[in-house]
Amino acid sequence: SYVLTQPPSVSVAPGKTATITCGGNNIGIKAVHWYQQKPGQAPVLVIYYDTDRPSGIPDRFSGSNSGNTATLTISRVEAGDEADYYCQVWDVSNDYVFGTGTKVTVL
Amino acid sequence: QVQLVQSGAEVKKPGASVKVSCKPSGYTFTVYFLHWVRQAPGQGLEWMGRINPNTGGANYAQTFQGRVTMTRDTSINTAYMELSSLRSDDTAVYYCAKGGTFSSNWDAFDFWGQGTMVTVSS
Numbered sequence: 001s002y003v004l005t006q007p008p009s010v011s012v013a014p015g016k017t018a019t020i021t022c023g024g025n026n027i028g029i030k031a032v033h034w035y036q037q038k039p040g041q042a043p044v045l046v047i048y049y050d051t052d053r054p055s056g057i058p059d060r061f062s063g064s065n066s067g068n069t070a071t072l073t074i075s076r077v078e079a080g081d082e083a084d085y086y087c088q089v090w091d092v093s094n095d096y097v098f099g100t101g102t103k104v105t106v107l
Numbered sequence: 108q109v110q111l112v113q114s115g116a117e118v119k120k121p122g123a124s125v126k127v128s129c130k131p132s133g134y135t136f137t138v139y140f141l142h143w144v145r146q147a148p149g150q151g152l153e154w155m156g157r158i159n160p161n162t163g164g165a166n167y168a169q170t171f172q173g174r175v176t177m178t179r180d181t182s183i184n185t186a187y188m189e190l191s192s193l194r195s196d197d198t199a200v201y202y203c204a205k206g207g208t209f210s211s212n213w214d215a216f217d218f219w220g221q222g223t224m225v226t227v228s229s
Contacts, residue, residue: 033215035152042202042222043152048215086152090212095168096142096154 002091004099011105018074020102022087025068030089032070034063038083046085047072074104082106109133111203111220118226124191127223129203136184137161140206142216143177143188147199155201158186159209193227200224 005023012018022032032050035043045054047063050070060075074081087099114128129141143155156167158177165177171190179186186203200222207214 031213035216037152042219043204043216044219045215045217048217049213054217088152088215095166096157098144098152098154101151 002089002094002097004087004089004097006085006087006099006102008100009103009105011107012074012077013107014077014079016077018077018081018104020072020074020085020104022070022072022099023068024070024089027068027070027089028066030065030091032063032065033088034072035086035088036081036083037086043086077106079106109205109218111205111218113201113203113220113223116224116226118228119193121194121227121229123193123227124189125193125225126187126189127201127203127225129186129188129220130184131186131203131205131218132184134205136179137181139208140214141177141179141186142204142206143175144202144204144216145199146202146222147196150199155188157206160186161209190225193225195227198225198227
């Protein structure tokens with residue numbers, strides 16, 4: 001099965017940069033999407049196709065993908081960015097796969 | 108604006124079935140995949156399957172094969188997910204989500220329903 005591994009937690013001070021990784025075998029050749037989920041709410045798409053931002057998502061959110069790691073970067077972190085973040089890909093053998101999730105805490 | 112409105116919370120006994128509905132609006136229902144994703148309490152997201160609302164054809168995750176059925180009614184623009192032989196570990200929030208067009212498996216889930224809590228308890 002195709003596994004996407006994320007760090008369980010990331011802590012960051014307001015105004016600093018948070019980096020969330022998503023590791024998978026040759027993930028660089030796949031399209032990676034990122035979702036933000038706040039407590040009690042449905043997930044929200046924040047990055048699609050590795051680097052693109054949906055309408056309404058601040059440009060503080062950016063993504064990259066190469067080799068065996070995709071990365072979501074949140075610049076100038078705000079208190080409102082505190083949430084769980086999930087990466088996701090489509091894999092021909094395993095259909096749609098989500099990462100293990102990362103809890104971002106703003107200190 | 109795009110919205111997906113799901114049916115309300117359910118409480119079921121082990122062995123029973125549950126049917127959750129999802130009614131999208133703000134886009135053409137029959138042009139995009141409709142996915143179902145669940146999340147057990149305190150756990151991550153798990154893809155269950157998807158339906159092509161145009162043809163009614165569905166693909167299910169291996170984990171749910173034989174227990175899940177996804178259908179749609181195009182006359183009322185509504186999709187359904189039925190899960191049978193419920194167990195306590197099926198207790199979760201079930202989400203529907205709009206996917207991409209039928210020509211691409213790679214697209215993101217760009218809009219999500221509000222979620223439906225299903226509790227399985229004797």
